[in-house]
Amino acid sequence: MEGARSFGVYLDGKAIESFEIYLKELLKWNQKINLTAIRSEKGIVLKHFLDSLSICPYLPKQASILDIGSGAGFPGIPLKMVQPSLEITLIDSVRKKMDFQRHLIRSLGLKGIEAIHGCVQDKGILQGLGGRFDVTLSRAFSDLQTLLALSLPFLKERGTALAMKGEVDHREIRRLVEIEGTRYRLQKTISLILPFTSFKRTLLLFEKR
Secondary structure, eight states, X not given: OGGGGGGTOOOOHHHHHHHHXXXXXXXXXXXXXXXXXXOSHHHHIIIIIIHHHTTGGGSOSSOEEEEETOTTTTTHXXXXXXXXXXXXXEEESOHHHHHHHHHHHHHHTOOSEEEEESOTTOHHHHHHHTTOEEEEEESSOSOHHHHHHHHGGGEEEXXXXXXXXXXXXXXXXXXXXXXXXXXXXXXXXXXXXXXTSOOEEEEEEXXXX
């Protein structure tokens, strides 16, 4: 996990051991249920673990975070592992993925993190979690406009919706900013290449007005 240093994250022995447990459990569970299409240890470390940590420089030291469509726990669980002061809620509609997340949280002894089975569109979820979060995150949504719409009721005033994307069409982003201008302000756009790869990523930070 040497690449974590490029994001200002320094892993001690305990953190490295925790990532090794995560890797082992993910590979084991992935043989039974489809948690990730990436099957190699190197691929998981680079394209899941490091990708998750790439947003660390853009998060507050202490914040309440909602990870929408958290899948096999990315990016929420790695963020909690390296920044324990974060309060993280994970949500996904696939029960087996949430079973894995809960197993992993117990195995790693993580506190201040919750895994919820459901959809953010569910009335009960919205009633329970609405207006509670400083930051919403997602790697799973291809449609940025939908992500912003779904994030809005969960964010506090001046909260941030952070979208983790691949390469983006900046003309599309400009159009989206015009459409969402009354609800959001585009705070920041960060382009990066994951360490030891040619994998291009774009981070988009939108502030709720």
